Amino acid sequence: MxxxxxxxxxxxxxxxxxxxxxxxxxxxxxxxxxxxxxxxxxxxxxxxxxxxxxPGFVNSHCHLELSYLKNKIKEGTSLPNFISSVLENKHLNIENANLEMKNADEQMKREGIVAVGDISNNSSSFQTKINSKIKYHTFIELIGIDANDIDKIEIFARNIKKEAQKLNLSNNYTPHATYSVSEKLLKFITDDAYKTNSIISIHNQETESENEMFLAAKGELLKSLQKINPYYKKFKPSLFNSLPSTMINLPKCNKTLLVHNTFTSEKDIKWVNNYTKYAYWCLCPKSNLFIENKLPNINLFANEKVCIGTDSLASNTSLSILEELKTINFTFPNIDLVILLKWATYNGAEALNLQDKIGSFEKGKIxxxxxxxxxxxxxxxxxxxxxxxxxx
Ligand SMILES: [Zn+2]
CATH class of the missing domain: 2.30.40.10 (Urease, subunit C, domain 1)
Structure with a gap:
């Protein structure tokens, strides 16, 4: 003892x-x-x-597999350019990608992180995860705006899932972002979520033009997506902000992590609270500063269920929950430390369904x-x- x-x-x-x-x-x-x-x-x-x-910290949003992009992406260029840079660097089939993931995992351990909600587009991070003391929940992230691609995406998704299950990795499907998934793909994810009681995690309102795209089929994000995929030339606006437009196709009764929320309005928050009781607002402030040089208005979230993520080393200089909390504390000193610490511990554990094991100093937990x-x-x-x- x-x-x-x-x-x-x-x-x-x-x-x-x-x-x-x-x-x-x-x-x-x-x-x-x-x-x-x-x-x-x-x-x-x-x-x-x-x-x-x-208690140990929970990193509710990371992409371990992007660790090889550490120091490769320019800061402050906004999301559309960030996405292009990530795609441009994808050919960098770096031999030491595994080493970078192992280093990232070790850094998180040193920073007192005991659990991670990790986004995976492929299985490259799985070996690092099974060899780690950190508890990982893997979100198998699906992308596809063209409904005609659904069969291809389903096969791809099922193959990654099989690999995760073979290794006993906790996992489920999740959509990438409001602007990158077709209604058909959302339906596939939602149907599976209902059946398996899984957790949804979706990138939300990370850039200003994300709302513009849904409101009026205009803006920097849509322009840059059209360059990547001509299918976006057919994009039809919903006339609502991106969050309600997408969330309406997501399950009401599954835990849903809304990640970033840099351009989320008070009205959006009200809408979400009317739609579901299971929303978690996952803030990644250092990544927001890295990509957009802007923070969400965190005061809007002070009474909401918030959890904290680092995002990946592609858009952050460290994987430290404390550094994220410091960033919030220095900019919003009115939010009490007890609230920030709860976001980093219990709320993260609850968001990842780990509240019975970690997140608080209650008898029997580790x-x-x-x-x-x-x-x-x-x-x-x-x-x-x-x-x-x-x-x-
Ligand atoms: Zn992310």
Missing amino acids: RKFSANYIFDGLGNFYKNGILKIDDDGSIIELIDTNGNLVEENKLEFYNGIIT PGINLIENINFTDMAFNEQSRVKVLF
Whole structure:
């Protein structure tokens, strides 16, 4: 057994325990979290740390397979150009792609990440995942705007799924983005989601012209998609924002991670809350700054179910949930640290259906134990120097 204490222990559920004591078994399972009411009495073998102790972090959105694009894509060029750059670099069949994925996985471990919702367009990341201590849920991402391609896509999807299942990797199908899937493909994904109670994860409103495309068949995104695939010349606007236009074809009763939300309006949020009770707003602020040099208005989401993702090394300089939280904390200091920490722990675990195993310090769970050092305790805020140390 080990006993930990710190200035504060965050329980994952939204509470700080000042000078609390956390007891764990040798395998890391939680025995109990004791509220000392701030009066810590010295006891034998109690490990005291300066900082905040939290459950392990959940990275709700990553693309491990894009790790080879680290330092390859120019910053701040906006989503349409980002997509073109990723496609241009696809020929880089880099020999050390596996090494880059392994490094990325190890970086996440060092950053106290215990679970990842990972997008896969192919099976290249599967070996790294099965050899990792991190719990991965693989979203097999499907793309296809032309309904005539549906048979081809279904065969492709089923083949990747077979590979994932052979390796016992938790997985399900998911659509890429609002602007890249036909209604037929959404129906295939939705039918499967109903049958298997799977989780949906979709890139949402990452660039301003995504809404323009659906409202009026105009804008930079549509122009650039038309260059990649002439089928987009036939694109018909729905006259609504991209989010409601797409979500109407997604299941109401499955957990749905809406990823990015940089250009999501208050009206969109209301619409989603009327449509489903199972939406999670996954924020990836450092990726938004990298690609669009813009953050969502995170104040709009303060009362919503939010989780946090890093996105991939193609659009981020690190895979660290704490760095994402710092970015939010420095720009939106009005949002309490307990809220941010819940987004990074319990909410992420719940979004990936892992809430019974990780995400909080509740008896029997093995959530991992992080220490965040260098906290500004006067303002209960992060510093530039705030860092994660994995305690278990
Ligand atoms: Zn992404």
